[in-house]
Amino acid sequence: MRQDHLITATQLSRDDIETVLDRARAVADDPAAYADRHAGRVLALCFFEPSTRTRMSFDSAAKRLGMNTIDMGDVDSSSVSKGESLSDTVRVIEGYADAIVLRHPSEGAATLAGERVDVPVVNAGDGAGQHPSQTLLDLHTIREDHGLDDLTIGIMGDLKYGRTVHSLAAALTEFDANQHFISPESLRLPRSVRFDLHETGAQIREHEEIEPVLDELDVLYVTRIQKERFPDENEYHRVAGEYRIDAETLDAAADDLTVMHPLPRVDEIAPDVDETDHARYFEQAHNGVPVRMALLDTLLENANPDADEGTEVDR
Amino acid sequence: MSEHELRVSKIRDGTVIDHVEGGQALNVLAILGIDGSEGFGVSVGMNVPSDRLGRKDIVKVEDRELSQSEVDVLSLIAPEATINIVRDFEVVEKNRVTRPDTVTGVLSCPNRNCITNADEPIETRFDVVADGVRCDYCATILRADIADHIDV
Numbered sequence: 001m002r003q004d005h006l007i008t009a010t011q012l013s014r015d016d017i018e019t020v021l022d023r024a025r026a027v028a029d030d031p032a033a034y035a036d037r038h039a040g041r042v043l044a045l046c047f048f049e050p051s052t053r054t055r056m057s058f059d060s061a062a063k064r065l066g067m068n069t070i071d072m073g074d075v076d077s078s079s080v081s082k083g084e085s086l087s088d089t090v091r092v093i094e095g096y097a098d099a100i101v102l103r104h105p106s107e108g109a110a111t112l113a114g115e116r117v118d119v120p121v122v123n124a125g126d127g128a129g130q131h132p133s134q135t136l137l138d139l140h141t142i143r144e145d146h147g148l149d150d151l152t153i154g155i156m157g158d159l160k161y162g163r164t165v166h167s168l169a170a171a172l173t174e175f176d177a178n179q180h181f182i183s184p185e186s187l188r189l190p191r192s193v194r195f196d197l198h199e200t201g202a203q204i205r206e207h208e209e210i211e212p213v214l215d216e217l218d219v220l221y222v223t224r225i226q227k228e229r230f231p232d233e234n235e236y237h238r239v240a241g242e243y244r245i246d247a248e249t250l251d252a253a254a255d256d257l258t259v260m261h262p263l264p265r266v267d268e269i270a271p272d273v274d275e276t277d278h279a280r281y282f283e284q285a286h287n288g289v290p291v292r293m294a295l296l297d298t299l300l301e302n303a304n305p306d307a308d309e310g311t312e313v314d315r
Numbered sequence: 316m317s318e319h320e321l322r323v324s325k326i327r328d329g330t331v332i333d334h335v336e337g338g339q340a341l342n343v344l345a346i347l348g349i350d351g352s353e354g355f356g357v358s359v360g361m362n363v364p365s366d367r368l369g370r371k372d373i374v375k376v377e378d379r380e381l382s383q384s385e386v387d388v389l390s391l392i393a394p395e396a397t398i399n400i401v402r403d404f405e406v407v408e409k410n411r412v413t414r415p416d417t418v419t420g421v422l423s424c425p426n427r428n429c430i431t432n433a434d435e436p437i438e439t440r441f442d443v444v445a446d447g448v449r450c451d452y453c454a455t456i457l458r459a460d461i462a463d464h465i466d467v
């Protein structure tokens with residue numbers, strides 16, 4: 001991967017993805033070899049909206065590489081709410097850190113940050129836009145089970161606002177994947193995501209129900225439908241109920257179907273699915289640490305091409 | 316000048332924007348930021364018969380020439396337009412518009428949640444795609460309603 005920043009999954013080539021995932025596997029196999037790899041470097045965790053898990057996952061990844069982390073504390077009490085621009089904030093933080101992880105409620109925030117600073121920026125979610133590091137760990141999880149070619153995947157739930165979906169769909173176009181998108185009409189993929197998929201000639205189909213495609217799937221990727229998206233609570237309950245799976249739903253699935261979810265879930269996956277061989281969402285979350293270690297390692301290496309010379313680690 | 320175009324009076328100095336798709340003349344004025352209060356003489360012909368377009372609009376603006384960014388945005392809503400510079404009643408320059416690769420600083424993003432709408436010191440930037448434009452920041456695609464988002 002020859003990139004300075006990771007802003008959207010659309011920027012990732014197959015090579016980029018495989019480079020990070022191969023390294024993630026190496027990290028998982030021998031974490032000790034990476035323990036001091038970036039000792040003395042600092043990662044800034046800039047979370048303009050709360051996301052405890054993603055923040056902890058990056059924090060853990062950085063510390064396992066020997067890095068220190070700094071963060072903005074409670075966003076409400078920082079200068080952010082006093083009107084400082086994101087442009088200024090990241091420029092200031094650039095002086096404190098060797099890389100920046102940014103979570104922001106506005107689409108395009110990471111693109112802007114990447115234009116303003118020279119240290120690597122990782123987009124950890126920009127509004128309803130993208131969440132590419134999540135995609136890398138999703139792909140890692142899928143690859144361990146099924147490989148990434150000749151894959152049939154169903155992506156179900158909130159496809160309109162689900163940034164993890166937008167990133168995953170884009171990245172899968174680099175592989176030989178059939179993508180089925182299952183959602184209510186009102187939460188279909190946004191025009192811009194469909195545009196990119198069509199541009200790449202991707203095999204995609206859209207459905208309102210899962211039943212007709214369930215038995216073809218290698219992977220079912222479920223996302224949460226949020227109550228805030230519906231003006232009427234009854235309508236939310238009706239829709240959410242239709243996009244919920246339980247162990248019985250999965251009787252019709254292939255034995256080796258992998259069920260994934262970016263977490264946290266509410267009730268779109270019933271707890272009885274956890275006990276089946278299909279459930280992979282907790283491993284998926286755990287994969288966040290080695291994958292993010294591999295990602296940070298790769299980006300820092302790109303940013304400091306000579307800095308790691310002389311280390312003993314075999315790449 | 317053809318007989319049809321004589322319906323709109325000749326101008327001494329200024330710009331004639333011809334071969335505008337029928338119905339887009341008022342959007343052309345919007346792109347130029349002209350609402351009449353500037354004091355320029357403005358003539359508009361709408362749905363004038365045209366060999367090339369069937370029906371076309373014509374906009375003539377006295378004592379005013381166009382900037383490149385205005386021409387860029389114009390090309391998005393009137394891809395067939397010709398821009399004639401008139402001096403002393405003579406057309407001294409005739410140019411076709413060409414679609415730019417990107418449009419910077421002239422359109423606002425329709426996505427309210429886009430970072431370009433968040434009080435950042437930042438110019439909007441849109442890539443020109445097959446049948447519209449696309450925000451470089453949030454990827455939102457804007458097609459038929461481009462003229463509603465002109466911000467010049």
Ligand SMILES: [Zn+2]
Pocket residue numbers: 108424425426429430431450451452453454455
């Ligand atoms: Zn935008």
